[in-house]
Amino acid sequence: MKLTVVGTGYVGLVSGACFAELGNDVICVDIDQEKIAGLKDGVMPIYEPGLKEIVDRNYEHGNLKFTTSLEAGVKESDIIFIAVGTPSQEDGGADLSAVKAVAQDIAQYINGYKIVIDKSTVPVGTGDWVEELIEQQQEADYDFDVVSCPEFLREGSAVADTMHPDRVIIGTESKKAADILDELHQPFEAPILHTDRYSAEMIKYAANAFLATKISFINEIANICERTGGDVAEVAKGIGTDHRISDKFLRAGVGFGGACFPKDTKAITKTAQERGYDFKVVNSVVEANKLQKQTLVKKLKREVPNLAGQTISVLGLAFKPNTDDMREAPSRTIIKQLLEAGAQVKAYDPIAMEEAQGIFADDIQYCKNAYDAIEDTAAVILVTEWDEFQDLDLDRVAELLTNPIFIDGRNCYDVEEMKKRGFTYYSVGRPAVNNRELAATQEVATTE
Ligand SMILES: NC(=O)C1=CN([C@@H]2O[C@H](COP(=O)(O)OP(=O)(O)OC[C@H]3O[C@@H](n4cnc5c(N)ncnc54)[C@H](O)[C@@H]3O)[C@@H](O)[C@H]2O)C=CC1
Numbered sequence: 001m002k003l004t005v006v007g008t009g010y011v012g013l014v015s016g017a018c019f020a021e022l023g024n025d026v027i028c029v030d031i032d033q034e035k036i037a038g039l040k041d042g043v044m045p046i047y048e049p050g051l052k053e054i055v056d057r058n059y060e061h062g063n064l065k066f067t068t069s070l071e072a073g074v075k076e077s078d079i080i081f082i083a084v085g086t087p088s089q090e091d092g093g094a095d096l097s098a099v100k101a102v103a104q105d106i107a108q109y110i111n112g113y114k115i116v117i118d119k120s121t122v123p124v125g126t127g128d129w130v131e132e133l134i135e136q137q138q139e140a141d142y143d144f145d146v147v148s149c150p151e152f153l154r155e156g157s158a159v160a161d162t163m164h165p166d167r168v169i170i171g172t173e174s175k176k177a178a179d180i181l182d183e184l185h186q187p188f189e190a191p192i193l194h195t196d197r198y199s200a201e202m203i204k205y206a207a208n209a210f211l212a213t214k215i216s217f218i219n220e221i222a223n224i225c226e227r228t229g230g231d232v233a234e235v236a237k238g239i240g241t242d243h244r245i246s247d248k249f250l251r252a253g254v255g256f257g258g259a260c261f262p263k264d265t266k267a268i269t270k271t272a273q274e275r276g277y278d279f280k281v282v283n284s285v286v287e288a289n290k291l292q293k294q295t296l297v298k299k300l301k302r303e304v305p306n307l308a309g310q311t312i313s314v315l316g317l318a319f320k321p322n323t324d325d326m327r328e329a330p331s332r333t334i335i336k337q338l339l340e341a342g343a344q345v346k347a348y349d350p351i352a353m354e355e356a357q358g359i360f361a362d363d364i365q366y367c368k369n370a371y372d373a374i375e376d377t378a379a380v381i382l383v384t385e386w387d388e389f390q391d392l393d394l395d396r397v398a399e400l401l402t403n404p405i406f407i408d409g410r411n412c413y414d415v416e417e418m419k420k421r422g423f424t425y426y427s428v429g430r431p432a433v434n435n436r437e438l439a440a441t442q443e444v445a446t447t448e
């Protein structure tokens with residue numbers, strides 16, 4: 001089939017490349033000329049494992065094309081995916097200006113029956129006004145259908161998620177569009193759910209809000225474990241074996257970040273509020289997440305109450321491993337807190353260093369590896385659980401630190417092991433190892 005994907009970001013590029021890989025002719029359109037020129041030269045605008053191979057292969061084969069011309073994209077394809085960004089506005093609502101711009105362009109260039117698919121995450125009802133806009137602004141009277149097919153890929157595993165989705169949602173009441181889209185999605189061999197357009201739009205927000213709720217829930221259980229005793233990893237395992245709960249998305253940590261959970265939780269509460277409904281659960285999820293991002297520096301301050309003039313190392317800047325995306329990354333809150341307290345920051349991330357320079361400029365020191373970041377610092381804060389941070393040479397880490405203080409935001413290390421090695425070790429929802437208290441206990445033990 002002939003497809004056009006408008007917006008060559010994570011979703012547009014990955015889904016465009018995957019549809020091409022499955023034998024379709026795909027045109028990827030973007031207004032960003034530099035991005036399109038780079039893609040034509042084989043330069044990926046994002047770091048995503050496995051993506052470059054698929055893009056290169058299909059570009060060379062001629063069934064994946066890149067252009068800035070939406071006119072060509074609309075005229076040459078029967079199916080047009082809208083995959084532009086829908087970032088948060090100041091009030092938390094979704095900024096739909098890019099979706100509107102694309103809808104206007106589609107109206108201008110439509111030249112026959114088209115299926116316009118909204119793949120961007122958009123509030124319920126967006127499909128209605130996209131349809132109205134195209135209907136009112138097109139010059140002729142071409143038939144078209146507007147369908148909601150939300151995307152569920154995760155960054156870092158986007159290619160695998162796209163190729164093997166848990167399900168495909170097709171939100172339309174048009175039988176013609178549904179039949180064509182069934183055929184398009186057949187090769188994914190995934191369950192296809194047909195819904196009306198409103199439900200499809202809501203499914204996306206409900207899914208993200210629910211997953212975010214699981215994370216904030218387990219983070220709060222972790223915070224309580226720290227006060228009562230108990231190990232949150234054991235608790236997560238204990239509740240996760242109940243199939244009704246499942247063990248997925250129950251890793252306590254430093255709060256969720258990224259391009260979607262933060263913005264989509266705010267957008268769904270905003271939509272509810274606009275309709276006179278206070279979405280209490282998700283409002284609390286947002287609030288709990290904001291506080292969670294601040295917990296690591298609070299733990300550090302228990303050991304180093306005055307951070308002014310101290311140098312602290314931060315391991316991991318991306319919001320999660322296997323991506324260079326730093327949108328709403330917890331590292332940003334942590335570094336801001338450290339700088340405001342007068343500390344200096346040495347940071348390292350395996351992939352996101354360039355991205356980080358665009359954000360922190362000269363405010364922090366960029367290091368060439370984890371050990372370089374740790375050297376001569378008063379404490380290390382592990383923020384993103386990249387593989388290479390889960391297997392550090394701990395003796396070397398202890399030697400390089402001026403104080404063996406290790407704040408682990410992702411529970412990468414074993415508490416007993418860290419105790420044995422003499423670290424002051426704080427993790428999330430597990431017992432802390434505090435050298436001062438340890439020394440005191442040992443003293444008591446010796447005197448007794
Ligand atoms: N990033 C992710 O993992 C996921 C994102 N989503 C949703 O998909 C949508 C897209 O997200 P991302 O791919 O992350 O966005 P992005 O910000 O990475 O990319 C959006 C692209 O759209 C382009 N664009 C903006 N206006 C345009 C226009 N008028 N014509 C052509 N191109 C235009 C931009 O230049 C940019 O390249 C959002 O609604 C997001 O919530 C859904 C699932 C996963």
Ligand SMILES: O=C(O)[C@H]1O[C@H](OP(=O)(O)OP(=O)(O)OC[C@H]2O[C@@H](n3ccc(=O)[nH]c3=O)[C@H](O)[C@@H]2O)[C@H](O)[C@@H](O)[C@@H]1O
Pocket residue numbers: 121151152153154155156208211215248249250251252253254255256257258259260261319320
């Ligand atoms: O709408 C979107 O854009 C996407 O948002 C998330 O995907 P993504 O943000 O790429 O990454 P996740 O793996 O979901 O992680 C999000 C955040 O939650 C955190 N997280 C995740 C899982 C967990 O158990 N604990 C936890 O703290 C991660 O560290 C990260 O900061 C969803 O998982 C995707 O299904 C969805 O398509």
